[in-house]
Amino acid sequence: VQLQASGGGLVQAGGSLSLSCAASGLLFSGYAMGWFRQTPGKEREFVAAIDWSGITTTYADSVKGRFTISRDNAKSTVYLQMDSLKPEDTAVYSCAADRRPGRGAGGLSYEYKYWGQGTQVTVSS
Secondary structure: OEEEEEOOEEEEOOOOEEEEEEEEOOOHHHOOEEEEEEOOOOOOEEEEEEOOOOOOEEEOOOOOOOEEEEEEOOOOEEEEEEOOOOHHHOEEEEEEEEOOOOOOOOOOHHHEEEEOOOEEEEEEO
């Protein structure tokens, strides 16, 4: 299983970025997907998740109303649209695939088995 995240970069506060994560090696449409982020010296933090069907989504309180997770099962890709970015959103963002098919949009890292390499998002003030 491979998860390839892309779309990170440098943006000013208040700006937007769109992340993508292309999956291969698994039946993508059957798995919930999540986005997590991490900064040096801190634990990995849940950002957003979407269930296998794309109907149910879950967000961390810190990003609710600003970030939107979506998926295109035909393209085996999950997206994270990030608007109204803040300096505290600066982190390495990684996508992850659930450990079992058919589950909901969980927010705990142990629920995910497959992880991508991450993409850096830097928000300047």
